[in-house]
Amino acid sequence: xxxxxxxxxxxxxxxxxxxxxxxxxxxxxxxxxxxxxxxxxxxxxxxxxxxxxxxxxxxxxxxxxxxxxxxxxxxxxxxxxxxxxxxxxxxxxxxxxxxxxxxxxxxxxxxxxxxxxxxxxxxxxxxxxxxxxxxxxxxxxxxxxxxxxxxxxxxxxxxxxxxxxxxxxxxxxxxxxxxxxxxxxxxxxxxxxxxxxxxxxxxxxxxxxxxxxxxxxxxxxxxxxxxxxxxxxxxxxxxxxxxxxxxxxxxxxxxxxxxxxxxxxxxxxxxxxxxxxxxxxxxxxxxxxxxxxxxxxxxxxxxxxxxxxxxxxxxxxxxx
Ligand code: ADP
Ligand code: MG
Numbered sequence: 001x002x003x004x005x006x007x008x009x010x011x012x013x014x015x016x017x018x019x020x021x022x023x024x025x026x027x028x029x030x031x032x033x034x035x036x037x038x039x040x041x042x043x044x045x046x047x048x049x050x051x052x053x054x055x056x057x058x059x060x061x062x063x064x065x066x067x068x069x070x071x072x073x074x075x076x077x078x079x080x081x082x083x084x085x086x087x088x089x090x091x092x093x094x095x096x097x098x099x100x101x102x103x104x105x106x107x108x109x110x111x112x113x114x115x116x117x118x119x120x121x122x123x124x125x126x127x128x129x130x131x132x133x134x135x136x137x138x139x140x141x142x143x144x145x146x147x148x149x150x151x152x153x154x155x156x157x158x159x160x161x162x163x164x165x166x167x168x169x170x171x172x173x174x175x176x177x178x179x180x181x182x183x184x185x186x187x188x189x190x191x192x193x194x195x196x197x198x199x200x201x202x203x204x205x206x207x208x209x210x211x212x213x214x215x216x217x218x219x220x221x222x223x224x225x226x227x228x229x230x231x232x233x234x235x236x237x238x239x240x241x242x243x244x245x246x247x248x249x250x251x252x253x254x255x256x257x258x259x260x261x262x263x264x265x266x267x268x269x270x271x272x273x274x275x276x277x278x279x280x281x282x283x284x285x286x287x288x289x290x291x292x293x294x295x296x297x298x299x300x301x302x303x304x305x306x307x308x309x310x311x312x313x314x315x316x317x318x319x320x
Pocket of ligand 1: 007011024025026027028029043044072213214
């Protein structure tokens with residue numbers, strides 16, 4: 001059983017008591033308090049060797065943990081406020097590691113104007129396991145995955161593929177001779193940028209939105225499933241960084257990694273064609289690019305895959 005089958009079988013039935021849980025099928029829950037305020041909540045865990053490399057700089061590990069969680073709030077159009085941190089630390093964890101980890105955490109709390117308000121700390125014989133809960137405020141409108149309409153344009157923010165390629169470079173599986181390109185890709189993997197200003201700006205414009213954590217094709221697939229629609233995109237229109245473009249030029253098969261690798265933490269969202277002008281004028285700190293259209297069919301079709309000779313496995317990252 002995959003991650004999503006497991007969640008829908010064992011946990012979604014328990015979540016029906018709260019409509020704001022969105023069936024455990026969105027990036028975060030949207031809980032309405034009795035005075036009408038909306039609390040947007042998400043938890044993401046990271047395990048050494050799975051979501052980061054055990055010898056990554058500890059400050060970067062902390063910052064990635066914060067950022068992957070804030071990315072889920074960005075996907076809902078929420079404003080982050082508070083964090084709760086649960087740590088399962090190997091017994092070998094030492095002071096210098098904790099000092100560097102907490103310094104990274106403090107830096108990102110300042111950068112994103114959020115406060116650490118609680119958590120838990122335990123020891124483990126297993127790998128370093130980190131879990132963060134992020135709480136944010138939602139406005140009158142939030143973004144979900146389920147309201148895309150047939151004929152809507154599909155957009156993506158920033159560039160896609162740097163995280164997946166950066167992991168390969170960090171693991172020594174991809175050789176990147178250009179020092180700047182190498183650093184840019186590794187930085188993309190270690191310290192992603194949550195698109196908070198964009199998410200908030202999209203409230204009232206986008207029909208559906210989610211962040212890209214498991215891979216563009218898989219996550220767009222989740223948006224399609226939630227909206228009961230399909231999507232058609234062109235791979236050639238997916239924005240790549242200079243470093244990723246150079247890597248794909250060297251080895252065209254890497255385009256499949258770019259489209260399905262994950263760890264991007266960009267936003268993929270939909271909006272009606274009538275919103276194009278508004279979106280072009282949007283200033284939210286990141287470039288957005290139109291990559292396709294929502295269709296009545298099921299699944300995600302990459303219309304130029306044959307021409308580009310890429311074979312796509314669009315399942316995304318599988319935990320199980
Ligand atoms: P994301 O990649 O956006 O963080 P996930 O794919 O991890 O989302 O999870 C999908 C949905 O399932 C989310 O709404 C998440 O809150 C929910 N979920 C995942 N695991 C559990 C669990 N063990 N119990 C309850 N809800 C869960
Ligand atoms: Mg998400």
